[in-house]
Amino acid sequence: MERGAVLGRLTWQLAEVVEVVAETARVRSLALRVPAWPGHRPGQHLDIRLTSDDGYQAQRSYSIASGPEDPRVTITVEKIDDGEVSPYLVDELRVGDRVEIRGPIGGYFTWTATDGGPLLLIGGGSGVVPLMAMLRHRGASAATVPAALLYSSRTYDDVIYRAELERIMTADRSARIVHTLTRSQPAGWTGFRRRIDRDMLAEVAPSAADHPLAFICGPTRLVENAAETLTELGYAAARIKTERFGPTGG
Amino acid sequence: MSTGFISRGFRGRRAAAPDASRLPPGQHLDPGFPVLSAGPTPRVPLEKWDLRVDGKVARPQRWTWEQFLALPHETPRVDIHCVTKWSKLDTNWDGVSLDTILEPAEPIGAYLIAHCDGDYTTNLSLEDVTDGKAWIVFGYEGDPLPPEHGGPARLLVPHLYFWKSAKWVRRLEVVDEDEPGFWESAGYHMRGDPWKEERYSGD
Numbered sequence: 001m002e003r004g005a006v007l008g009r010l011t012w013q014l015a016e017v018v019e020v021v022a023e024t025a026r027v028r029s030l031a032l033r034v035p036a037w038p039g040h041r042p043g044q045h046l047d048i049r050l051t052s053d054d055g056y057q058a059q060r061s062y063s064i065a066s067g068p069e070d071p072r073v074t075i076t077v078e079k080i081d082d083g084e085v086s087p088y089l090v091d092e093l094r095v096g097d098r099v100e101i102r103g104p105i106g107g108y109f110t111w112t113a114t115d116g117g118p119l120l121l122i123g124g125g126s127g128v129v130p131l132m133a134m135l136r137h138r139g140a141s142a143a144t145v146p147a148a149l150l151y152s153s154r155t156y157d158d159v160i161y162r163a164e165l166e167r168i169m170t171a172d173r174s175a176r177i178v179h180t181l182t183r184s185q186p187a188g189w190t191g192f193r194r195r196i197d198r199d200m201l202a203e204v205a206p207s208a209a210d211h212p213l214a215f216i217c218g219p220t221r222l223v224e225n226a227a228e229t230l231t232e233l234g235y236a237a238a239r240i241k242t243e244r245f246g247p248t249g250g
Numbered sequence: 251m252s253t254g255f256i257s258r259g260f261r262g263r264r265a266a267a268p269d270a271s272r273l274p275p276g277q278h279l280d281p282g283f284p285v286l287s288a289g290p291t292p293r294v295p296l297e298k299w300d301l302r303v304d305g306k307v308a309r310p311q312r313w314t315w316e317q318f319l320a321l322p323h324e325t326p327r328v329d330i331h332c333v334t335k336w337s338k339l340d341t342n343w344d345g346v347s348l349d350t351i352l353e354p355a356e357p358i359g360a361y362l363i364a365h366c367d368g369d370y371t372t373n374l375s376l377e378d379v380t381d382g383k384a385w386i387v388f389g390y391e392g393d394p395l396p397p398e399h400g401g402p403a404r405l406l407v408p409h410l411y412f413w414k415s416a417k418w419v420r421r422l423e424v425v426d427e428d429e430p431g432f433w434e435s436a437g438y439h440m441r442g443d444p445w446k447e448e449r450y451s452g453d
Binding site: 009010014049050051052053056057058059060061084088092097098099100105106107108109220223224227228230231237238240241242243244 | 255256257258259260261262263264275276278284285286287288289290291292334335368369398432433435436437450451452453
């Protein structure tokens with residue numbers, strides 16, 4: 001087990017929003033300048049705390065989207081319509097605003113280049129966020145460990161980081177990005193058009209004989225099914241790491 | 251804890267009374283029951299399932315599934331609080347009190363480590379799991395506990411953050427000293443009292 005992810009006390013600090021990127025109609029990335037960021041490992045998350053003028057507070061956790069090499073700390077937030085915190089982060093917060101954060105948190109669902117691979121990343125919807133931190137770190141550290149991302153989205157317009165993923169795919173022969181679009185597909189779409197299943201994993205996932213390291217993040221059903229299928233395909237349970245992520249409580 | 255900072259334009263959506271008074275600091279209500287686990291859901295056939303109490307005890311114990319189900323049942327109705335910030339009120343469980351499970355073993359040590367299928371562990375003090383405060387449950391809302399929620403059986407320690415309510419529990423090892431388990435080794439609090447907001451190490 002990986003240890004020591006959180007060293008000492010995690011204190012709240014004020015971070016400043018320095019850039020806002022609209023990823024999709026419902027998803028925004030917020031790049032934060034954090035004065036005393038202790039560094040993080042790809043896959044970790046941070047806590048955000050909002051305080052209203054009468055002292056009421058709300059807290060949520062968000063995966064970190066940036067790699068540790070990036071001087072800014074970026075989170076990517078999907079707006080949950082009846083949510084409390086995500087609509088504020090997506091619709092209200094703008095460059096120059098400040099927000100209270102603490103982190104990094106979580107020492108298990110993490111990958112750094114020295115952990116090796118081959119790497120299999122499976123994401124559903126905004127579950128791609130911590131996986132993107134891993135890919136960004138992999139790129140920034142010029143790691144050559146083979147990586148495959150299998151990414152399930154509802155529609156083409158719901159694909160987060162679409163252009164950046166295309167660039168990674170084009171620039172890096174040892175990285176493979178595979179999309180599946182479950183609800184609708186643009187004209188001429190030649191990729192997968194169904195939920196992640198056994199046949200898809202058998203086609204995309206590195207062979208169990210190569211002792212891959214798998215990270216799965218998304219809605220419960222996707223995570224449960226993918227983890228169980230990888231086990232059936234011979235993956236060691238201890239090398240399948242999961243994280244639930246999705247529209248709950250946002 | 252507060253820095254005096256106010257989030258511009260944030261109004262918030264408070265839980266209505268009386269629910270608000272049942273929410274520990276930093277928690278919000280979740281109508282669903284999110285599933286959080288670190289790896290694949292283990293599948294152990296019931297005929298191979300057993301539960302053991304051992305370590306620093308006078309009389310180690312072991313129950314098969316049938317023997318475990320034959321122990322006296324309780325039906326706790328409790329609020330649960332996950333460290334990832336969601337809480338769920340009035341959840342109904344079927345299970346066996348840890349008093350019933352630990353008493354025949356005559357514990358000598360003051361702490362225990364819960365060992366689970368999937369190699370998960372968590373640490374608890376005996377004080378936190380005795381006197382009607384904890385159970386091993388096999389039923390949820392009238393149905394068998396689903397595997398993704400820890401079935402066939404999980405710990406239920408509702409007065410601590412829910413990661414302490416370890417899924418797929420198989421063995422309670424009584425020990426002399428408090429030793430960190432899986433999440434406690436990864437930066438989470440050793441005890442995890444939601445009312446004191448003991449989320450992370452150092453809180």
